Amino acid sequence: MYFRKKISFVFSVAILFSVLAISSAQAAKNVIVMISDGAGYNSWLAASMYQGKVGKQAYDRPGWVKLSCATYPLNRKNKPTGNDEQDKAVAYDPFKAWDASRIESKPGEFAGYAYLKSTPTDSAAAATAMASGRKTYNTSINWDNRNRPMIGATIAEIAKSRSKSAGVVTSVPWSHATPSGFGGAHNVSRNNLAEIANEMLGAAWLDVIMGAGNPDFDADGRPRKKPKPSDYTYVGGKKTWELLKNDRHPAGWKLLENKEDFEKLAEGNEPPPAKLLGIPQVATTLQQKRARVTLGSGGEKRPPVEPFETPLTASVPSLAAMSKAAIRALEKNPNGFYLMIEGGAVDWANHANQPERTIEEQVDFVQAVDAVVAWIEQNGGWDDTLLILTADHECGNLWGPDSDKTPYQPLVDNGPGKMPGMKHNHAGHANSLVPLYARGADAERFKKLVKGKDEMAAAVWNISGEYVDNTAVFRVMKAAMEREAIR
Ligand SMILES: [Zn+2]
DSSP states (O other), X not given: OHHHHHHHHHHHHHHHHHHHHXXXXXXXXXXXXXXXXXXXXXHHHHHHHHHTOTTOSGGGSTTOEEEEEEOOOSBOOSSOOSSOOOOTTTSOOHHHHTOOOBOTTSTTOBHHHHHHHHSOOOHHHHHHHXXXXXXXXXXXXXXOTTSOBOTTOSHHHHHHHTTOEEEEEEEEETTSHHHHHHTTOOBSOTTOHHHHHHHHHHOTTOSEEEEEOOTTBOTTSOBOSSOOGGGGGGGTOHHHHHHHHTXXXXXXXXXXXXXXXXXXHHTTOSOOOSSEEEOOSOSSOSSTTSOOOEEOTTSOEEOOOSTTSSOOOTTSOOHHHHHHHHHHHHTTOTTOEEEEEEETHHHHHHHTTOHHHHHHHHHHHHHHHHHHHHHHHHTTGGGTEEEEEEOSOEESOEXXXXXXXXXXXXXXXXXXXXXXXXXXXOSSEEOOOEXXXXXXXXXXXXXXXXXEEOHHHHHHHTSOOEEEETHHHHHHXXXXXXXXXXO
16 A cells, blocks of 8 residues: 555656656747648759759758658548548558559559559648548548547647637638638538638637638739629638628628738738738639740740749739738737648649649748748747648659659759759649658657658658658647647
C-alpha cells in the first residue's frame, strides 16, 4: 500500500514536471498554415528556378523543419461509405509510386504514373485531414465516413474555443474546398458551395474570410452587366450578397472589394473591422483565369509561353497583400490567431496544363510566404508563431520536358527569368509526396510523426525522403495551441 502511494506520488510529480516543462517550452500564440493547392515538389521547384531562388527561398534558411507529406484520402468514394477503414489501395506506397516500367498498351504511360494518377485525394478530403486530423472520403468538408459532421473538431473551431481569432485567405473562391475545410465548415459535399458559404458567414469562429468569387465581376476583373443566378453561388446566393453589399448581414461582416482598401489595411493605415470579408473585384481566381492570349511577332494571337507575358489584372490585390491585410485584422487579439492562406490557383493552372500560370501562381504564393515570414520576424518572432507550408496534393504529374518518354525526368533549370523545361503528364491530381516545411513554436514535433521514408524521392529531389501523414498538420497545430493555453 505504502509503495503504491509512493509510486503514485512519484508519478504525479513526474506528470506535474512534464506539464511544466511543456508549458514553459516554446508555445504558439499564432498558428499560420499556408497551402499551395495542387503543388507537388516540381511546382515549387519550377517557381524557384524561374525566380533564380533554388535553395534560396525563405524555407531553405536554417531553423526550418523540412519533411515530405503523404496526402492520400481514406477512400475515393464521393460520399460516406459507413466505416473508418483505410482503403489500402490508395495509401501511399513508394514502390508503386516510382515504378518506371512501361505500360505497353499505352505509349507514354508508366506503371508509377498510372498508380499516382489513380489513387489521389481531392482538396476536400485533404483539407479535412489537415484541419480535423481525420481521413475521410473525397469531397467531404469536415464530414466523416459514417455520415456525421465533425462538429467542434476542426482547428478553426478549436482556435476559437481557446479565445483566438481565426481566418482564411485564398486566391480562389473562398467557399471552395480548401478554405472551407480549414475554415471549419461542415458539409457532406464540397459541391454545396452556397450552403458552405452561408455556414462560413454564420460561423462564430471566423473573423476573417478573403478570396475570389465576386459575382459582380468577370474573370478579367471587368464589371458584369447582369450576373447570372449561378454567379452568386460562391458567395452564398443573391440574397446573401445583397445583405453583404448593404452592410446588413446579421453576422456583421464588413465587405472589402477595392484593391486600394486591401493595400491600405495591409500597410496598417486603416483600422481593421471586427469581421472582415475581403472579396476582390474578380470572379473565380485572382489571376489564373484571366484571358490567356498574347500577340505573336507577326501580330497573331497565341497562348503565352512565358510567365507574366499576359499582364496581371491590375485591379486585383496580390495574395501577399491580402495575407498582410488579414493578419492586421487578426493580430489585435492578445490571445493570438489561427490563419490559413491558400495559393489556390496553382491547382487550377496544373489542371489546365498551363506551365507559365503554374509558375505565376506559385510565385504569388511564395511572395505571400515572404510577407508572412517578414511579419513573424517583426512581431514576436518564431517563439510566438508556428508557420507550416505544404500542399494538399500534387496536380498535373509535372516532370521534365521529355517526361512522357523518360519517366520522372527532372525539370531543366534554364536560369532566372526563363521558363524551366517542364511538362504536365496529367490533367488531374496525383498521389505523390508533397513538400512540408515548418518553423517556429512546436515545429519540431513533426519529426516525431514521421511514418516512412521514400528513398527515391530523397534521391530525385535531394531531400531526406522522410514523410509524415497529412493528419500530422492538425496534430501539430492542435498541440501548439494547447500548450499556449497551459501557459
Ligand atoms: Zn484540383
